[in-house]
Amino acid sequence: MLKLKNDALEFIADMANGDARSALNAVELAVLTTQPTDGVININLTTAQQCMQKRALNYDKNGDNHYDTISAFIKSMRGSDPDAALHYLARMIYAGEDPKFIARRIVICASEDVGNADPHALMVAVAAAQAVEFIGLPECQLNLAQAVVYIACAPKSNASSSGIFRAMQDVQKITTSGVPIHLKDSHYPGAVNLDHGTGYKYAHDYPGNYVVQQYLPDELKGTVYYEPTENGVEKKIKESLKRLRGNS
Numbered sequence: 001m002l003k004l005k006n007d008a009l010e011f012i013a014d015m016a017n018g019d020a021r022s023a024l025n026a027v028e029l030a031v032l033t034t035q036p037t038d039g040v041i042n043i044n045l046t047t048a049q050q051c052m053q054k055r056a057l058n059y060d061k062n063g064d065n066h067y068d069t070i071s072a073f074i075k076s077m078r079g080s081d082p083d084a085a086l087h088y089l090a091r092m093i094y095a096g097e098d099p100k101f102i103a104r105r106i107v108i109c110a111s112e113d114v115g116n117a118d119p120h121a122l123m124v125a126v127a128a129a130q131a132v133e134f135i136g137l138p139e140c141q142l143n144l145a146q147a148v149v150y151i152a153c154a155p156k157s158n159a160s161s162s163g164i165f166r167a168m169q170d171v172q173k174i175t176t177s178g179v180p181i182h183l184k185d186s187h188y189p190g191a192v193n194l195d196h197g198t199g200y201k202y203a204h205d206y207p208g209n210y211v212v213q214q215y216l217p218d219e220l221k222g223t224v225y226y227e228p229t230e231n232g233v234e235k236k237i238k239e240s241l242k243r244l245r246g247n248s
Contacts, residue, residue: 002040109151124146125147
């Protein structure tokens with residue numbers, strides 16, 4: 001007779017990460033290497049660890065440690081510490097965390113904390129997420145590690161994320177008259193009769209592909225949401241916007 005302790009069962013299931021053969025092999029090895037007591041083979045967590053050749057971490061996917069670890073992971077990337085970020089990545093992989101969940105957090109961090117200071121960060125993160133889908137564990141840990149190190153080492157900016165948060169607040173609390181008439185679509189029947197598109201200036205018809213023109217609703221005219229930093233590529237963006245906004 002076989003008795004498998006709940007913590008041992010959960011450990012094997014987590015470590016197998018969806019690989020039924022791996023889980024069955026671990027149980028079979030446990031049965032073959034455990035002496036029965038009164039005709040009962042008791043498989044505890046220690047035996048399960050030995051058979052899976054891994055040790056159990058204090059990591060509950062639905063508990064505080066799960067959230068603490070992912071928090072430390074994100075903050076390490078944000079704080080430009082690739083070594084700490086790799087450590088927490090390793091802890092999550094070792095504990096059987098879903099690599100898709102990890103990849104999603106990396107993609108979010110690429111935009112939230114790196115942004116336009118290094119636009120390639122998002123490309124690297126998305127590529128890693130696609131690699132997770134295409135390759136799977138254990139090899140996709142290499143793709144995740146590459147993305148984590150890139151994002152941790154990249155220059156940082158939260159200007160884009162801060163901008164959308166401020167814009168969302170205004171959308172919720174400020175009532176506008178709508179889209180300025182010169183920006184409205186003029187291609188559908190009857191639009192001309194409503195003066196839609198009248199007065200619109202096509203930017204490519206002007207020197208430098210730019211012309212002063214109001215794009216925000218009247219109630220928000222002059223509002224600035226995006227304030228680029230001096231970091232990385234965003235420094236050039238800031239200089240460009242300064243020139244353009246200075247002409248407005």
